[in-house]
Amino acid sequence: MTPATRPFRRIATEEAFMIPEQLEAIKDFVASGLDDPDIDMWKVLLSKEAEVRISQLLDSRGDRLKKMDEYGVDVFILSLTSPGVQMLAADRARPLAALANDRLAEMVRAHPTRYAGLATIAPQDPAWSTTEMERAIKSLGLNGFIINSHTDGGYLDEERFWPILEAAEALDAPIYIHPRAPSKAMAAPYRVYHLENALWGYQAETGLHAIRMISSGLFDRFPKLRIVLGHMGEGIPYWLWRIDYMHKQNPMRPQLKRLPSEYFKENFYVTTSGMNWNPTLEFCLSVLGADRIMFAIDYPYQRPAGAVSFMDSAPISEADRRKIYFENAERVFRL
Ligand code: MN
Numbered sequence: 164m165t166p167a168t169r170p171f172r173r174i175a176t177e178e179a180f181m182i183p184e185q186l187e188a189i190k191d192f193v194a195s196g197l198d199d200p201d202i203d204m205w206k207v208l209l210s211k212e213a214e215v216r217i218s219q220l221l222d223s224r225g226d227r228l229k230k231m232d233e234y235g236v237d238v239f240i241l242s243l244t245s246p247g248v249q250m251l252a253a254d255r256a257r258p259l260a261a262l263a264n265d266r267l268a269e270m271v272r273a274h275p276t277r278y279a280g281l282a283t284i285a286p287q288d289p290a291w292s293t294t295e296m297e298r299a300i301k302s303l304g305l306n307g308f309i310i311n312s313h314t315d316g317g318y319l320d321e322e323r324f325w326p327i328l329e330a331a332e333a334l335d336a337p338i339y340i341h342p343r344a345p346s347k348a349m350a351a352p353y354r355v356y357h358l359e360n361a362l363w364g365y366q367a368e369t370g371l372h373a374i375r376m377i378s379s380g381l382f383d384r385f386p387k388l389r390i391v392l393g394h395m396g397e398g399i400p401y402w403l404w405r406i407d408y409m410h411k412q413n414p415m416r417p418q419l420k421r422l423p424s425e426y427f428k429e430n431f432y433v434t435t436s437g438m439n440w441n442p443t444l445e446f447c448l449s450v451l452g453a454d455r456i457m458f459a460i461d462y463p464y465q466r467p468a469g470a471v472s473f474m475d476s477a478p479i480s481e482a483d484r485r486k487i488y489f490e491n492a493e494r495v496f497r498l
Contacts, residue, residue, distance in 0.1 A: 170481070172237045172489040173471065174498065177339065177393050177436040177459035179244040180227075181220035182266050184259055192250050200344035200359040201246055219463035220244055227462070228277060234467040236460070237489075240496060241267060242281040242309040246343040249286065249314045256285035261295060268303035279498055280305045281339055286314040289323060293330040300334045306496040307337040307391075312369050316346040319372065320379035328385050337389040337432070337495055342369040342397070361437065361464075370397035373431070374406070380417040382426045389430060389495065393459060395443045396433035400450045403427060428452075432495055434459035435487070439473035453483040457491045 193205050208216055218224055231239060243263045248256035260283040267280040282299030284292040299305045308331060310319065319328060319340075331338050342365030345353050349368070353359040373392060382388060392399070399406075403424040410416065410423050419426075428451060435444065436459035447456055460470040474488060492498060 169235065171485045173235060173474075174238040174240065174458060174489045174492040175236050175460045175462065175467075175470070176240045176391070176434050176457045176492050176496070177341065178239040178241050178462045179220055179464065180222065180241045180267070180270075181217070181244050182263055183221065184262055185243060185248070186217065186221070188248070188251055188255065188259060198347075199250065200347065200350040200354060200364070201250060203354070203357065204344065204360050216463055228274065230462070230467055231277065234471045236467060236471065238277060238279060238492075238498065239462065240279045240281060240306060240492070241270065242339065242341065243267070243283040245311040245341050247283045247309065247311045249311050249343070251285075251287075253285060253287040253291075256287050257291055257295075260285045261298075264295065264299050264303055264305065268305060271304065279496060281307045281309040284308055284310065284327065286310060286317070286319075286324060286327060289326045293326050296327070296330045296334060296336075300336050306498065307339060309339045309341050311341045311343040312372050313343070313346040316348055318375050320375045320381050325381075325384075328381065328388055332385045332388045335387070336497075337391050339391040339393070340369055340372055341393060342366065344368065366394060366397045369393075370399055373397065373399060373427075374423075377423045377426045378410075378416060378419075380419050382430050383420045386430075389432065391432045391434060391457070391495070393434045393436035393438075393461070395435060395438040395447050395456075396427075396431070396451070399427060400433070400447050403450060428455065431455070432457060432491070435470065435474065436461040437465045439465075439469050441473075441477055444477055444479070448479065448483065453479075453486045454491060456487050457495065458488050 189205055193202050248260045264282045271278045271280050282305045284295055344359040345364050345368040350359055353364040358364050406423045432455050434457045458474055460467050
C-alpha cells in the first residue's frame with residue numbers, strides 16, 4: 164500500500180547510517196589494540212561475512228530507499244551508527260561529528276520527505292558540542308541528537324556534561340540515548356560470554372545511564388529535557404515500581420522533587436527498536452501510555468519485515484497504532 168491509500172504513515176526513529184570516514188575511524192579503533200568492549204562487535208562487523216551490513220550502513224548500493232519502499236516505511240530518522248565518534252580523542256571526534264552532520268543534512272535535503280536526522284555530537288568536548296547542537300538544529304535543520312551512552316566512562320548526569328543538556332532543552336530538541344557496550348568499569352563480567360552487546364549489555368549500560376540521570380535530580384534542573392530510549396525503554400518500564408519503592412528507602416540518594424517513575428513518564432519516550440514482541444508493547448502501553456511509544460526498526464541491524472509486520476498486527480487500537488507509527492514521532496522530532 165502506498166502512503167496515500169494507507170490509513171497511516173510509518174516513521175522509523177532509530178535507523179543507522181555510516182560515512183566512509185567513520186568506517187576508517189572504526190578500523191583504526193579496532194586496530195588500536197585497546198581493550199575496549201565495543202571493539203569485539205566491530206571485529207565481527209568488519210569481517211568478510213558482515214560486508215553486507217557495512218554496505219547497508221554506507222548505503223553504497225542505494226538500497227535503503229528501496230527497502231523502505233518495499234516495506235512501506237515512509238520516513239527513516241537516521242543517526243550515525245554507534246558509538247558515533249565517542250570512541251575517539253576529541254581532536255578527531257569533533258571534525259568527524261561535524262562532517263557526519265553535514266552529510267546527514269545533505270541526505271535529508273536530497274530526500275526531504277523520506278529522511279530526517281539526529282545530529283552527532285562529541286560529548287568529549289561539551290563546549291564545542293553545544294555550538295554544534297545549535298548549528299545542527301538552526302542551520303542544518305536536523306531533528307534532535309544522538310548520544311551513544313557513556314563517553315569514556317562518563318555519564319550525562321556529570322556536571323561537565325550539563326551544557327549539553329542545557330542546549331538540548333533550550334533548542335527544545337530530544338536526545339536519543341542509544342546503546343553502546345558497557346563502560347570499562349562495568350564490562351568485565353559481561354565479556355565472559357560476549358554479553359556486552361545487544362543480548363544484555365547494551366540494555367544494562369543504557370538503562371543504567373537513564374537511571375543515573377533520573378536519580379541525580381537533573382530533571383529538576385532541566386525539567387523540559389526530553390530523552391528517547393530504544394528497545395522499549397531498555398528494561399526500565401518493567402522495573403519502575405521497584406525503583407520508586409527503593410528510592411524512598413534510602414535517604415543517602417539525592418533528594419528529588421518527584422518520584423523516579425514520574426520523570427520517566429514525563430521526560431522520556433521509548434521506541435520499539437529491536438523489540439518486536441507484543442507482551443512488552445502491551446506492558447509499555449499500560450505503564451507509559453500510547454503517547455510515549457514510537458516505532459523503530461534499527462535498520463540495518465534488524466530487518467524491516469519483522470518490525471513492520473509486528474506493528475501492523477499488534478493487538479492494539481487503531482488510535483494507538485497511529486500514535487506509535489507516526490503521530491508521536493511527528494510531534495517529538497518536529498517532522
Ligand atoms: Mn540502534
